[in-house]
Amino acid sequence: MNIPHIPVLYNEVLETFKNINEGYIIDCTTGFAGHSSGLLGQNENIKLICNDQDDEALAFSKKRLESFESRVIFNKGNFEHVIDTFKDYDIRGVLADIGVSSLQLDKLERGFGFESLTLDMRMNQNQSLDAATVVNTYSQSDLERVFRDFGEVREYKKVASLIVNNRPFNSSKELADFLSKKMPKGKLHAATLPFQGIRIEVNDELGVLERLFDSLEKAKLKNCLVAIISFHSLEDRIVKNYFKKWSKSCICPEGVFRCECGNNHALGRIITKKPIIPTPLEIKQNPRSRSSKLRIFKFD
The missing domain is CATH 1.10.150.170 (Putative methyltransferase TM0872, insert domain)
Incomplete structure (x- = not known):
């Protein structure tokens, strides 16, 4: 079939999830299934939850991923709800490539x-x-x-x-x-x-992103990698602030002389101190990738 889309930061996404060998990865924004097909091909023992709110994207992805049919669950919906929907599954990875998909732009x-x-x-x-x-x-x-x-x-x-x-x-x-x-x-x-x-x-893109993060925080996922690709500063600021909040062990108010909260509130750790950005070669091959940033967090 004709694949009309180049997934952004493709190699970097595969590298992020390469050591996951069981459970489920949720692709919150499946689109043309570029990242999804790569993850299913690379991680032979994992299953994927492919989520999208666009009927056309899901129809295309179902066709593209036919050879992985036994390892894929397709779900139609906004990604703000996907964690709540699948919270009882063994979720080991969450990927969200946020913003407008090429399908919609083109x-x-x-x-x-x-x-x-x-x-x-x-x-x-x-x-x-x-x-x-x-x-x-x-x-x-x-x-x-x-x-x-x-x-x-x-x-x-x-x-x-x-x-x-x-x-x-x-x-x-x-x-x-x-x-x-x-x-x-x-x-x-x-x-x-x-x-x-x-x-x-x-x-309501920023509200949806914040609600995705709130649902991730509430779900208390164990041993789970969260990878978010953003495309402008408003999105990236939300990602950065949530990751920073989740990595804080002490949550006492500023100015408190001595820690009184127990200093054990960190949900995990930030993997990317600085965001991963596309290489000059990727930007040349796919100009739409130029503003993309990948940030990664690991829930303990």
Whole structure:
């Protein structure tokens, strides 16, 4: 079959999980099953839980992983729920490649790209909130919040005002072309950061990521590796902060003269003091990998 996707940090992910030889690994964001197929081929005794909220991704992955059928469980759903769903399984690894999948980016009808003739951006097409609703109905102050907090847009007030005063917009292409004409030229396309903000708002991406971490913390997984690939600073900050929190042994308030908590609260240890980033060769072969960062934590 034609494989239309290059998984990000593929070799580094396989290296992370290479010593797991029993139990289950959860691929929270299976997509085209690039990482999943590699893990099943490398780790012959493990089973995989392949999770995705996208029907098209799951259909493709089921076909791709047919030869591993007896070792795979497919699950449709947002990854914020996957740990709770499978908490009674022997989970030895958790992988989440967060952000927009290539499947979604490359399908113009999904509305993520600058040339898309729809204004959608839903990762789960069964939900009601889409990009058109955000762009065409949100108040100016709500759009400012989206662009400031989620898009990290420096001129968030200007972008929000331009949209409110010139809407409705009927497609991502129309909105991207409009922003390109109205905003100063820079290294990035003028729509890049506003689109990021809209997409995060539509899919509640940061909230979903935090709830995944809360469910991992609550599950108290034993001897389990957690590997998270993020693509922008907002995601990476959440990953870094949770890993730091989980590795703290003393949880006494700052300023306490003597430890009173027992100093035994660490859930595990951070494996990656600094994030693993793609090599120059990978970035050349797959430009979409350039902003990716892999952080790894080991639950004791």
